[in-house]
Amino acid sequence: MFKYICKRLLYIVLTLFVILTATFFLMNKLPGTPFDDERFSMLPPEDQALVLEQYGLNEPVYIQYLKYVQNILKGKFGESYVYAGQDVSDVLTHRIGPSVLVGAQAVLLGLTVGLILGILAAWKHNTGIDYFTMIVAVLGVSVPNFVLAALLQYFIGLKWGILPVAFWESWSSSILPSIALSVSVIAMIARFIRTEMLDVLQQDYIITAKAKGLSKLKVLMNHAVRNSIIPVITILGPIIVNIFTGSLAVENIYSIPGIGSLFVDSIKMNDYSTIMAICICYSAFYILVILVTDVLYSLIDPRIRLISNRAE
Amino acid sequence: MKKSALSFILIFMLVFSLVACNSNTNTNTDNTKQDALNVYVSTEINTLIQWASSNDTSFTILNNAFEGLYRLDTNSQPQPALAKDYKVSEDGLTYTFYLKDNIKWSNGTEITANDFVYAWLKQMSKEATNGYSFIMNDYIVGGNEYFSEDISAEEVGVKAIDEKTFEVTLIQPTPYFQRLTVLPMFFPLNEEFVTSQGDNYGLSADAMIYSGPYVIKNYDIASGCNLAKNDKYWDTDNVAINDINVRVIKDCGAALNAYNAGQISKVTLQSTDVPAYKDSEEFHSGSNFRTDYIQFNTTNEKLSNVKIRQALSYAIDRNVLVDVILADGSGTGVGMIPYGMNGDGKKTFRELNGDINTFDAEKAKQLWAEGVEELGYTPELTILVSDENVVKTIATFVQSQFKANLDIDVKIDSKTLKARNEIMDGKVSGVTYDMAITAWGADYDDAMTYLDLWTNGTPYRGNYVSDEYNSLVAQAKQETDNQTRTELLLQAEKILCSEDMVAAPLYYRGFAYLQKPNIENLTVHSFGPPIEFKYANFK
Numbered sequence A: 001m002f003k004y005i006c007k008r009l010l011y012i013v014l015t016l017f018v019i020l021t022a023t024f025f026l027m028n029k030l031p032g033t034p035f036d037d038e039r040f041s042m043l044p045p046e047d048q049a050l051v052l053e054q055y056g057l058n059e060p061v062y063i064q065y066l067k068y069v070q071n072i073l074k075g076k077f078g079e080s081y082v083y084a085g086q087d088v089s090d091v092l093t094h095r096i097g098p099s100v101l102v103g104a105q106a107v108l109l110g111l112t113v114g115l116i117l118g119i120l121a122a123w124k125h126n127t128g129i130d131y132f133t134m135i136v137a138v139l140g141v142s143v144p145n146f147v148l149a150a151l152l153q154y155f156i157g158l159k160w161g162i163l164p165v166a167f168w169e170s171w172s173s174s175i176l177p178s179i180a181l182s183v184s185v186i187a188m189i190a191r192f193i194r195t196e197m198l199d200v201l202q203q204d205y206i207i208t209a210k211a212k213g214l215s216k217l218k219v220l221m222n223h224a225v226r227n228s229i230i231p232v233i234t235i236l237g238p239i240i241v242n243i244f245t246g247s248l249a250v251e252n253i254y255s256i257p258g259i260g261s262l263f264v265d266s267i268k269m270n271d272y273s274t275i276m277a278i279c280i281c282y283s284a285f286y287i288l289v290i291l292v293t294d295v296l297y298s299l300i301d302p303r304i305r306l307i308s309n310r311a312e
Numbered sequence B: 001m002k003k004s005a006l007s008f009i010l011i012f013m014l015v016f017s018l019v020a021c022n023s024n025t026n027t028n029t030d031n032t033k034q035d036a037l038n039v040y041v042s043t044e045i046n047t048l049i050q051w052a053s054s055n056d057t058s059f060t061i062l063n064n065a066f067e068g069l070y071r072l073d074t075n076s077q078p079q080p081a082l083a084k085d086y087k088v089s090e091d092g093l094t095y096t097f098y099l100k101d102n103i104k105w106s107n108g109t110e111i112t113a114n115d116f117v118y119a120w121l122k123q124m125s126k127e128a129t130n131g132y133s134f135i136m137n138d139y140i141v142g143g144n145e146y147f148s149e150d151i152s153a154e155e156v157g158v159k160a161i162d163e164k165t166f167e168v169t170l171i172q173p174t175p176y177f178q179r180l181t182v183l184p185m186f187f188p189l190n191e192e193f194v195t196s197q198g199d200n201y202g203l204s205a206d207a208m209i210y211s212g213p214y215v216i217k218n219y220d221i222a223s224g225c226n227l228a229k230n231d232k233y234w235d236t237d238n239v240a241i242n243d244i245n246v247r248v249i250k251d252c253g254a255a256l257n258a259y260n261a262g263q264i265s266k267v268t269l270q271s272t273d274v275p276a277y278k279d280s281e282e283f284h285s286g287s288n289f290r291t292d293y294i295q296f297n298t299t300n301e302k303l304s305n306v307k308i309r310q311a312l313s314y315a316i317d318r319n320v321l322v323d324v325i326l327a328d329g330s331g332t333g334v335g336m337i338p339y340g341m342n343g344d345g346k347k348t349f350r351e352l353n354g355d356i357n358t359f360d361a362e363k364a365k366q367l368w369a370e371g372v373e374e375l376g377y378t379p380e381l382t383i384l385v386s387d388e389n390v391v392k393t394i395a396t397f398v399q400s401q402f403k404a405n406l407d408i409d410v411k412i413d414s415k416t417l418k419a420r421n422e423i424m425d426g427k428v429s430g431v432t433y434d435m436a437i438t439a440w441g442a443d444y445d446d447a448m449t450y451l452d453l454w455t456n457g458t459p460y461r462g463n464y465v466s467d468e469y470n471s472l473v474a475q476a477k478q479e480t481d482n483q484t485r486t487e488l489l490l491q492a493e494k495i496l497c498s499e500d501m502v503a504a505p506l507y508y509r510g511f512a513y514l515q516k517p518n519i520e521n522l523t524v525h526s527f528g529p530p531i532e533f534k535y536a537n538f539k
Helices: A002-027 A045-054 A061-073 A088-123 A128-142 A145-159 A171-201 A204-211 A216-244 A248-253 A259-268 A272-300 B002-026 B056-065 B113-124 B143-147 B191-200 B252-260 B271-277 B306-314 B318-326 B349-353 B361-375 B389-406 B417-424 B448-455 B467-478 B482-499
Strands: B036-041 B070-072 B078-080 B083-088 B094-099 B158-162 B165-169 B214-220 B224-229 B243-248 B266-269 B283-296 B382-386 B411-415 B435-441 B503-515
Touching: A002 A061, A002 A272, A088 A128, A088 A171, A088 A216, A088 A248, A088 A259, A088 A272, A128 A171, A145 A171, A145 A248, A145 B252, A171 A216, A171 A248, A204 A216, A216 A272, A248 A259, A248 B252, A259 A272, B036 B056, B036 B266, B056 B214, B056 B224, B056 B243, B078 B083, B094 B113, B113 B143, B113 B158, B113 B165, B113 B191, B252 B266, B266 B271, B271 B503, B283 B306, B283 B389, B306 B361, B306 B389, B306 B482, B306 B503, B318 B389, B318 B503, B349 B482, B361 B389, B382 B389, B382 B417, B389 B411, B389 B435, B411 B417, B417 B435, B435 B448, B435 B503, B448 B467, B448 B482, B467 B482, B482 B503
Parallel strands: B036 B243, B382 B411, B382 B435
Antiparallel strands: B070 B078, B083 B094, B094 B165, B158 B165, B214 B224, B224 B243, B266 B503, B283 B435, B283 B503
């Protein structure tokens, strides 16, 4: 196992390097500079050159690239072009908190409610509960989270005045965005679990369990649910990445100082160092989650082996 | 089975609606506290470092936490602030500012002329990353040379004669120089404090000292900042509101909800929201010193004929654009210089020069026919725009006007802002533009902020080169007599927007907003520092 993880970590470093390189060169194809174009283009060419030189942007792309890689190896993301004087790593650490809090709550809520709904739906197959769950699931998948976010804000925040409309001030500000983000998770998990459960409930071992006189609940919890949960881990990885990395729309609607809007803003403003840093962090996170998923897999399901032991 | 599902859903909906009805009773709780003013900005506060700040959001905070020689009053006229008075030499080239005696930084240090010298020199050098060095270097002796590090600081025309006397030497007479000093770029900085903070200056609230009516208590780029009354400010007795919370809300809909929920006291409306609130007593509107216009590329063969360009301008009914399409307080673009901008000191520029760009379908058709004949073919035109919502709406309107009044099909080419700028700057090889919708916001309250733009002949300004125009602007820059100077500028605008039709103004960007009725004198300016908290008070 240890050897396997080491090998995977090596691949991760290689993958990140490829991503870093590709992003760097693609990003340099973005039109414009990190400066206010209208005013920047009005400077005489020699002054423009001076400003570019100040930021090291006058050098050929490959030199800039080598310098960047050098900095990254030293663990430095560099200074932001847009947030004057701020280190990109400071900006990131500052912004990642809100996104992770909202994301974690959304995943937790989505997972809990999704599981319950999914299990109930399968258990009470073809009843009102089942239909209700499926309606929720279809709605959850088809209604975009920003529409839901706006509706929640309007009704719960404005009309009923239960929770804050926007701003990032107390924990209560994080409830509505978490709910808005969780609905698609609920929908996905519920549908997935239901299908799996229905499949599992047809298996021979369930019949065996019933035959040996176990109560309905025990059969469900000990045999059916446990076996249905395995595939959920597969989809959970991407869901977590997707939600933790922030949602531009939901962050904007609730004025959350998160990382999703930072990413989009940095691209719009050609803030090269921030774009790079976020790309690297996103990718690293994604790859790590995939690794963790694979490892978890082998722990939960003994049938899955990470290393093929042909000798045995 | 089906029946039970249906009844389940019905029960669910019933319960849900009951909850909804019940909660309706406690709506519209007004959370606005009397002692704190809650406002918002629509973009992040990228930076509060004065020499790195370039957008309205940063200016909003800077203008209220810092102060310059002069400050705009509720009528947007400059009033003595840190300066008590100034004197101009007879040739109009030397400005001597006398500072007030009782002015202090928020840490108790005296504000002196040296603080101005330090801040201004910083803004004039390469260190200034806000791209605004030109706003000093174009006027002050030695500015450009200092920027390119050809001369030392002592040779630049900013001097501290003594602790309280600050002298500035200009390259040419600049009647609006006093009005420039209200801009954040011209605010003082305390050298000792700034240097002691090193790279941390401006990154957090305690890494700054303040000279304005408010101090910043805390500051976060993405969520906003809290301001408190500055008790060291010279005029602190006349500052009514103790606390101001500035939040960042990027989404217009969210801002409106927050306003209606009483979480903020003022909200800017989008055009689409205007009809719903137009009759509310909380509704206000105005227009900025910001002109949106069509830039014609004069060296593009298809638009090289002036009659073609004039026809296009005459074909646009700007009143419909402003009243029906935008309906947010925007002003009809009847000339390059917006309404309200200073003319000769007595009348506004617009009053003096009248309506230059009007709608005349007949004239448009006739000019178009003549132009086509002179050109030898009917040009197929494309209009380059950025992909912002408002701009696309305007482009579609303009397109429909060309179709209706000239019977021509103009294509719309929509690009991201950065990509549009690259094309307009001529940085994309082999790609040029016919005409483009762009805008310019005034840096200061004088027509020169617009008219100077077209003297460089750059692709962004339509490659326009005219000796007559350039000489008018150059003469105006040298002229010491205000009357003659104004005449020269009036003439220049006529050439730009009529005789040579280099740019066709469309409208002056408006702003419509709602404001809680308990607030007074929350002043919004058409240019420069966007908003003034100093004079605001609760009724």
